[in-house]
Amino acid sequence: MSEQLDILIFGAHADDAEIGMAGTIAKHTALGYRVGICDLTHAEMSSNGTVETRMEEADQAAKVLGLTARTNLGLPDRGLYVTPDYIERITAEIRKFKPRIVFAPYWQDRHPDHIACSALIQESVFNAKLRKYLPETEPVNVEQMYFYFINDVYEADFIVNVTDYYETKTAALSAYRSQFITGQGTVATPLNQGYVERVEARDRLMGQKRMLQYAEGFVSKLPLLVDRFD
Template sequence: MTAAEERKVDVLAFGAHPDDVEIGASGILLKHAAQGYRTAICDLTDGELSSNGNVRQRRAEADRAGEILGLSHRIRLGLPDRGLTGAPEQVEAMVRVIRSLQPRVVLAPHWEDRHPDHTACAHLVREAIFDAAIRKRDQASGQKPHRVERIFHYFINDTGKADVIIDISEGYEHKKAAILAFESQFVPGPGRVETPLNRPTYLPMIQGRDQLWGHQIGALYGEGLASPRPIALRSLLPERD
């Protein structure tokens, strides 16, 4: 296997901050990693403006979460927190990630969320996916164009209409552990200020949302995804023999 082949992944999840993907889509990454697929997370920023913690802590926490999730790669782009402007150089940095990892499926935050960085990330991901497939773009880099097969959007702070719900019941405790790896964000403690993330209602809300989605598909837990495009089915029923 070549070095390029070793970098390839099946599922790549983008988040504006470390912990975004853990909240909204870590169960999906866990499930696919357990099935032998290669998964990765790309954190656009280090969350350096978070009320609690610092960059060093957030990176260490992200590394612990990545180990729990069985990631093949965790990439940090180091873009500015609250500075996801959609500038060409930001899109280009994400294009390089997509072309390098060549994911079949990309996950991004939902385009509606209370945090502006999450919605900005959703927009940036869709721009980068489009540009990554353009053959004549940035030919000097030596990277080949790559066309992503599907993009789905996961929910972070809010809930909404899910076009797809994935059963994540098996190993749900690992999702909880991956979230709690970000102790500085979710666990109150000395010297930490109260935020929406470390209030006693936040993590139960996430678990309750996963239970609600699970209930809709007859499972204990599920994660909901929204699709920006219609989902194709070959038929409403299995093909006859």
């Protein structure tokens, strides 16, 4: 029996969620929220690292962030398409953890897998609530779905102040040495040519909009509900 999560974050590859929202994850786990990450692939097509090292790095990052769960569906890297089989597997993951909130990559990004992941999660969140879809499992109505940025940044609907948790974000990203650090046998990629520094600069710019040191931005397809203005 899987533990119910408050928040479930999907990424195409291990490190996607950390790039986009590790500060927000750390902030919520510190407050006692049950947070999980589901990586869709083992990133087996990555230019650097191996499946085994990526799994070890993901486990290390999970410990840094205090995750309740981290899973991997083993879908093909660079083979993510919106298919009934993939939607079923992701829907089953949502029903297993019963999250109140789901995060997915923003639907525009330079990496096609991130775009495909976004589309798959949107389809699966919708199907998860249908009682006649996969009737052998209990339907789950996700209360909120939000989108985080990975490579490309667009206008955010809201931001989260992660200033007090930015060291944790940096530590989580540092777990992915095979991706962000150059060494013997590595090849040059956008990820090991100052990428982490650019992520930090992005988060500084996002925070500057509200006079914060660091913030992470998110998008919602639904209007944000406000009970009152304080």
